[in-house]
Amino acid sequence: MRRINWSRVAINLTVFALIVIWTVPTLGLFITSFREKEAIFNSGWWTAFTDPQGAFTLDNYEQVLFGGDGLANAFLNTLAVTIPAVVIPILIAAFAAYGFAWLQFPGRRLLFITMVALLVVPLQIALIPVLKAYLAIDLNGTFLAVWLAHAGFGLALATYLLYNYISQLPKDIIESAALDGASHFTTFRRLILPLSMPALAAFAIFQFLWVWNDLLVASTFLGTDKEVQVMTQALVSMTGSRGQDWQLLTAGAFISMILPVVVFLSLQRYFVKGLLAGSVKG
Amino acid sequence: MYQAVAEPPPPRGVGQVLATSVGRVLVSIFVPVVAFIVLWAGFLFLKDSGAPKAVIVLVAIVWGIGGVAMLYVVANWLTEKLPPAWYGRILPFVFVGPAIAILAFYLLVPAVLTGWGSLFDANGQEFVGLDNYVYSFSNPEMVTAIRNNVLWLVFGTLFSTGLGLAIAVLVERSRLDRLAKTLIFLPMAISFVGASVIWRFVYSFQPEGQPQVGLLNAILGSFGIAPVSWLTSEPLNTILLIVILIWGQTGFAMVIIGAALKGVPDEMLEAGRIDGAGEWQIFRKLIVPTIWPTIVTVATTIAILTLKIYDIVIAMTGGNFNTQVIATLMWKQAFTFFDAGRGSALAVILLVAVTPVIWYNLRQFRGRAI
Numbered sequence: 001m002r003r004i005n006w007s008r009v010a011i012n013l014t015v016f017a018l019i020v021i022w023t024v025p026t027l028g029l030f031i032t033s034f035r036e037k038e039a040i041f042n043s044g045w046w047t048a049f050t051d052p053q054g055a056f057t058l059d060n061y062e063q064v065l066f067g068g069d070g071l072a073n074a075f076l077n078t079l080a081v082t083i084p085a086v087v088i089p090i091l092i093a094a095f096a097a098y099g100f101a102w103l104q105f106p107g108r109r110l111l112f113i114t115m116v117a118l119l120v121v122p123l124q125i126a127l128i129p130v131l132k133a134y135l136a137i138d139l140n141g142t143f144l145a146v147w148l149a150h151a152g153f154g155l156a157l158a159t160y161l162l163y164n165y166i167s168q169l170p171k172d173i174i175e176s177a178a179l180d181g182a183s184h185f186t187t188f189r190r191l192i193l194p195l196s197m198p199a200l201a202a203f204a205i206f207q208f209l210w211v212w213n214d215l216l217v218a219s220t221f222l223g224t225d226k227e228v229q230v231m232t233q234a235l236v237s238m239t240g241s242r243g244q245d246w247q248l249l250t251a252g253a254f255i256s257m258i259l260p261v262v263v264f265l266s267l268q269r270y271f272v273k274g275l276l277a278g279s280v281k282g
Numbered sequence: 283m284y285q286a287v288a289e290p291p292p293p294r295g296v297g298q299v300l301a302t303s304v305g306r307v308l309v310s311i312f313v314p315v316v317a318f319i320v321l322w323a324g325f326l327f328l329k330d331s332g333a334p335k336a337v338i339v340l341v342a343i344v345w346g347i348g349g350v351a352m353l354y355v356v357a358n359w360l361t362e363k364l365p366p367a368w369y370g371r372i373l374p375f376v377f378v379g380p381a382i383a384i385l386a387f388y389l390l391v392p393a394v395l396t397g398w399g400s401l402f403d404a405n406g407q408e409f410v411g412l413d414n415y416v417y418s419f420s421n422p423e424m425v426t427a428i429r430n431n432v433l434w435l436v437f438g439t440l441f442s443t444g445l446g447l448a449i450a451v452l453v454e455r456s457r458l459d460r461l462a463k464t465l466i467f468l469p470m471a472i473s474f475v476g477a478s479v480i481w482r483f484v485y486s487f488q489p490e491g492q493p494q495v496g497l498l499n500a501i502l503g504s505f506g507i508a509p510v511s512w513l514t515s516e517p518l519n520t521i522l523l524i525v526i527l528i529w530g531q532t533g534f535a536m537v538i539i540g541a542a543l544k545g546v547p548d549e550m551l552e553a554g555r556i557d558g559a560g561e562w563q564i565f566r567k568l569i570v571p572t573i574w575p576t577i578v579t580v581a582t583t584i585a586i587l588t589l590k591i592y593d594i595v596i597a598m599t600g601g602n603f604n605t606q607v608i609a610t611l612m613w614k615q616a617f618t619f620f621d622a623g624r625g626s627a628l629a630v631i632l633l634v635a636v637t638p639v640i641w642y643n644l645r646q647f648r649g650r651a652i
Contacts, residue, residue: 008455011452011455011456012456012457012458014452015449015452015453015456015458015459015462016458018449018452018462018466019458019461019462019465019466022465022466022468022469022529023465024497025480025481025483025484025497025529026468026469026472026480028480028483028484028497029479029480029483032483040495041493041495042493042495043493043495044493044494044495044496044497044500045483045495046497046500076335076336077335079339080335080338080339080342083339083342083343084339084342084343084345084346087343087346087347088346088347088350091347091350091351091354092350092380092381092384093381095354095376095377095378095380095381096377096378096380096381096382098377099374099375099377099378100378103373103374103377103378104374105371105374105375105378108374111378111382112647113644113647114385114390115381115385116643116644116647117640117643117644118385118389118390119640119643120586120636120639120640120643121389121393121633121636121640122586122589122590122609122629122632122633122636123389123590124590124609124612124613124628124629124632124633125389125392125393125396125629125630125632125633126388126389126392126393126396127392127612127613127616127617127625127629128392128395128396128399128616128622128625128626128629129391129392129395129396129399130388130392131617138329139329142328142329142330143328143338143339143342144325144328144329144342147342147346148388149388151384151388152384152385152387152388152389153388153389155381155384155385155388156385156389159381183358183362184373184377185354185358188377209470209471212473213472213473213474213475213476214473215473215474215475215592215593215596215597216592216593216609216613219613219617220613220617232473232475232476232593235475235476235479235597236475236596236597239478239479239482239597239598239600240600246482249479249482250479250483252479253475253476253479253480256473256475256476257471257472257473257476260471260472260473261468261471261472263471264468264470264471265464265468265471268464268467272537272541275534275537275538276538276541
């Protein structure tokens with residue numbers, strides 16, 4: 001007869017319990033988002049399948065997307081904020097990373113160290129002066145303002161991540177490119193960028209999640225105009241002003257999670273690599 | 283260092299030389315001016331346009347990638363026109379210059395301005411010395427916020443990192459490892475605002491006698507215990523908000539620490555077992571010391587996050603019921619009360635709180651060649 005390995009059973013049970021604890025809150029949100037308002041307030045979501053009055057509905061999604069909250073509009077705004085805010089800093093950071101890794105110039109060490117120091121600086125320190133500058137040139141409340149802010153706040157990490165990668169590329173290929181008469185610019189464009197794709201992807205995912213999920217930068221530089229607000233802002237205003245529309249809140253929250261969760265699950269490998277390379281940052 | 287190889291010039295007369303160099307100068311001025319005008323036109327379009335969102339985004343992407351690329355192409359082209367000695371000197375700044383300029387504009391200079399502004403009154407008119415700091419450490423609301431931030435820092439960091447470590451070790455020995463890793467890591471992708479909506483259905487409270495739709499109160503109810511108004515009882519509410527952070531960040535700790543665990547040599551653990559050490563001793567005396575640097579890094583990252591915490595508080599309680607933290611008060615002072623002085627002082631306090639980490643990061647580079 002085989003002996004039962006009790007410690008293994010205990011470990012598996014514990015892990016199973018952890019999975020349940022971690023998943024149940026999200027599951028609750030998911031189920032609630034398909035319930036009618038009455039049902040949400042009269043019984044817990046866990047009774048949804050046993051409760052005879054618990055009919056499921058897609059109304060919440062329709063209402064929150066196209067009703068007064070206009071989450072469809074906020075979804076588009078979030079896309080409009082996120083894509084350029086991810087794209088703009090990447091190229092700038094890649095150039096800087098190559099410069100720090102493979103070019104000699106006076107002040108290189110000082111500039112690099114300054115950048116490392118800026119890695120963990122809380123962006124709160126910049127909000128007031130940047131907002132003042134934006135107001136002076138009438139840039140506040142535009143997508144451009146938010147893109148540039150996200151680019152600025154993400155640049156130190158981007159440069160640091162890409163530097164870690166680009167400085168580890170084999171010296172031979174860069175030197176042989178130079179022997180073939182390629183300028184630094186050509187080497188960068190033809191060799192370094194294609195070779196750095198994994199690092200570029202890692203940062204892109206990182207920045208995507210950060211910008212998509214951001215509330216602070218959007219609240220500060222986009223303001224409260226409904227026309228341009230992003231989904232996190234829309235959700236917060238739903239929790240505040242009309243805290244009773246939980247059926248809309250749940251559907252809205254779920255819509256806001258779909259894209260980052262899909263991106264995260266499909267590109268998890270790159271994301272983990274990026275985290276491992278950049279875990280100095282806060 | 284190498285330069286673009288110039289073709290040997292054909293013998294020319296003086297007039298010809300003069301004409302070509304004048305042409306060169308003209309072209310060298312013309313190209314950057316055109317590039318600048320194109321970029322500026324894009325900037326103005328993006329700033330003021332009432333065009334449909336899709337168009338704006340498309341223009342933004344083209345402007346963002348194309349414009350930035352053009353900036354570098356033109357700058358590089360200009361540098362190549364320079365004499366070789368200058369080319370070598372200027373080129374590095376073409377590569378790193380834009381990044382430095384942006385970092386200076388968005389972080390370095392604002393940090394100095396905020397520090398300076400924290401010494402002035404609400405409108406930035408009158409010098410008030412350290413008054414804003416005195417206020418920050420004496421006003422009851424501020425003191426509560428600072429206390430709450432300490433709770434966030436200690437409990438958030440300790441539990442996220444500790445649980446992450448424990449789960450990473452457990453999961454490695456389990457058959458459910460892949461599923462567990464994915465599901466526990468998944469909250470990383472969810473915004474704190476979204477997470478707050480999720481947790482509303484855990485903490486929800488109805489007066490006794492009414493149906494409880496919150497998971498926690500329903501569980502209490504099934505044991506016959508009266509429901510608790512979780513989010514209004516202080517300081518329990520802050521702890522419960524911290525649980526949301528722990529739920530979100532444990533996966534991060536687990537993944538990073540899990541990667542470090544894979545690097546612990548098996549032979550070392552075997553040797554420990556042969557010497558008769560129990561599993562607990564092996565964990566404490568062998569595994570933890572080996573991966574200690576990783577644990578410190580993870581804890582530091584989460585600690586910084588807890589210091590800056592903002593979204594969870596805003597989305598769960600709006601800062602009511604004494605759940606304020608430094609970042610939420612900073613925003614309130616700066617952008618609701620328009621008190622730039624107090625807002626700046628709070629931002630400086632946040633910066634000072636992370637300086638040990640900055641110092642530590644810099645020390646890592648002291649001996650290292652970059």
